[in-house]
Amino acid sequence: MSTEQAQPQRALAERMERSQVITLSEFQPADPSSWERTSCRACLKTDLVEVLNLGEQPPSNAFVATEDLGKQESRFPLSLRLCESCGMVQLGHVVPPELLFRSYLFFTSSSKWMADHFGKLMTENAAEFVPPGGLIVEIGSNDGTALSAIQRSDVRLLGIDPARNISVMAASRGIPTIAEFFSEPIAAEVAKVAGQAHLIVACNVLGHINNLDDVCEGVRKLLHPQGAFVIEVPYLAPFVERNEYDTIYHEHLSYFAVRPLAALMNRHGLHVERVQLFPVHGGTIRVTVKHGVWRSDDAQAWLKREEAAGLSKQSTYARMAELTIRNKTELPTKLAELKRAGKKVLGYGAPAKGTVRLNYCGIGTDLLAEVTDSTPAKQGLHIPGTHQHIRAPSALNDINPDYVLLLAWNHAPEILARESAFIARGGKFLTPWLEELK
Ligand code: DWN
Numbered sequence: 434m435s436t437e438q439a440q441p442q443r444a445l446a447e448r449m450e451r452s453q454v455i456t457l458s459e460f461q462p463a464d465p466s467s468w469e470r471t472s473c474r475a476c477l478k479t480d481l482v483e484v485l486n487l488g489e490q491p492p493s494n495a496f497v498a499t500e501d502l503g504k505q506e507s508r509f510p511l512s513l514r515l516c517e518s519c520g521m522v523q524l525g526h527v528v529p530p531e532l533l534f535r536s537y538l539f540f541t542s543s544s545k546w547m548a549d550h551f552g553k554l555m556t557e558n559a560a561e562f563v564p565p566g567g568l569i570v571e572i573g574s575n576d577g578t579a580l581s582a583i584q585r586s587d588v589r590l591l592g593i594d595p596a597r598n599i600s601v602m603a604a605s606r607g608i609p610t611i612a613e614f615f616s617e618p619i620a621a622e623v624a625k626v627a628g629q630a631h632l633i634v635a636c637n638v639l640g641h642i643n644n645l646d647d648v649c650e651g652v653r654k655l656l657h658p659q660g661a662f663v664i665e666v667p668y669l670a671p672f673v674e675r676n677e678y679d680t681i682y683h684e685h686l687s688y689f690a691v692r693p694l695a696a697l698m699n700r701h702g703l704h705v706e707r708v709q710l711f712p713v714h715g716g717t718i719r720v721t722v723k724h725g726v727w728r729s730d731d732a733q734a735w736l737k738r739e740e741a742a743g744l745s746k747q748s749t750y751a752r753m754a755e756l757t758i759r760n761k762t763e764l765p766t767k768l769a770e771l772k773r774a775g776k777k778v779l780g781y782g783a784p785a786k787g788t789v790r791l792n793y794c795g796i797g798t799d800l801l802a803e804v805t806d807s808t809p810a811k812q813g814l815h816i817p818g819t820h821q822h823i824r825a826p827s828a829l830n831d832i833n834p835d836y837v838l839l840l841a842w843n844h845a846p847e848i849l850a851r852e853s854a855f856i857a858r859g860g861k862f863l864t865p866w867l868e869e870l871k
Contacts, residue, residue: 450601552582577603671716782841
């Protein structure tokens with residue numbers, strides 16, 4: 434390795450030891466350009482049609498350090514496409530996963546509600562599928578929050594997550610973690626050295642992976658014959674119904690309905706056994722997958738509902754595109770009106786979806802100066818592209834704004850409960866759809 438290459442690696446190693454955050458400027462992949470995929474990720478056919486285009490945007494978690502504000506930021510296309518063969522909704526372009534996930538600033542523990550939700554998922558499924566001494570593997574284990582809920586002597590745990598800065602945190606909690614992208618070769622290696630897993634969990638991960646066939650082949654080899662593969666992914670139906678277009682970002686390559694997911698699993702000797710709906714991340718399905726190829730009654734019922742909702746029809750997304758284009762005007766117009774009226778507005782949460790909304794609507798620091806976020810690693814940095822300064826939640830009391838723009842709208846119940854004093858003194862929460870929340 435040449436000297437100049439050695440420096441970033443040394444910086445990386447030193448920062449990892451201190452489990453400090455590594456901002457993206459220190460960690461660039463060999464070829465940072467995106468490439469266009471022309472075949473469907475679920476059925477591999479090439480019947481993809483563009484249904485919504487959010488333009489060229491910076492990676493939504495590529496938060497910018499103050500010293501990097503004047504530097505050029507990478508931007509990549511955000512083109513949402515529908516497969517006319519199997520109904521899979523997906524991005525047309527792939528940004529190198531090394532760029533998006535090696536150094537990551539989303540922590541599962543950032544929301545108590547989410548930590549409880551994933552802890553419950555682990556305990557319930559461990560009780561149902563994992564015998565004493567059984568192995569539980571989590572793909573995309575992040576900071577180990579979910580696995581730590583079942584840290585006990587009679588089951589074996591393994592996390593797999595490419596984010597080196599976060600895997601260090603999981604390992605420090607005693608969760609054995611492989612800091613790599615899940616793949617079929619890694620799955621085969623784990624099966625060889627640790628045996629097959631009775632439970633494999635992947636929450637908000639499958640949609641982030643370009644090669645779904647490689648994942649499914651890995652799961653097929655790693656999953657015990659009586660085991661279960663439990664997946665959670667944001668569900669396409671509420672995504673369309675509520676026009677959750679700000680959840681379209683480069684990390685989210687696929688937007689799942691049961692129909693394409695079931696077809697994908699069947700191609701790998703797996704089947705959808707059970708589907709449950711949860712109010713996480715704007716509406717999420719928990720899909721229980723097992724070995725064997727047949728259509729469970731539960732899956733059939735979901736396929737019928739999706740047919741009735743028109744989730745495979747282009748016309749469904751034409752309506753979504755209309756609403757998205759309308760929001761691009763309405764949201765900045767509202768913020769400009771509030772500014773002219775002398776009202777102070779503060780952003781709440783610096784989620785990936787906030788980056789998308791602010792960049793798509795062209796909302797700079799003239800309309801929204803600052804946001805708060807409870808994630809220490811994000812505080813002091815700036816929103817990619819629009820550069821709002823990210824402050825600690827205490828800024829809400831320091832600034833005491835008239836309005837709070839709730840960029841982390843999917844956490845509304847938890848946030849409104851916490852900020853009841855702000856509401857009591859007349860503060861107002863505004864969703865990005867311009868709904869006022871009390
Ligand atoms: O798929 C993904 C989902 C699961 O999480 C990842 N690709 C990236 C990430 O998306 P996100 O950043 O939009 O997720 P959240 O959970 O909507 O982000 C919420 C943000 O808001 C976090 O940065 C934490 C912050 N927050 C806060 O400031 N106060 C959250 C809560 C609950 C709060 O009370």
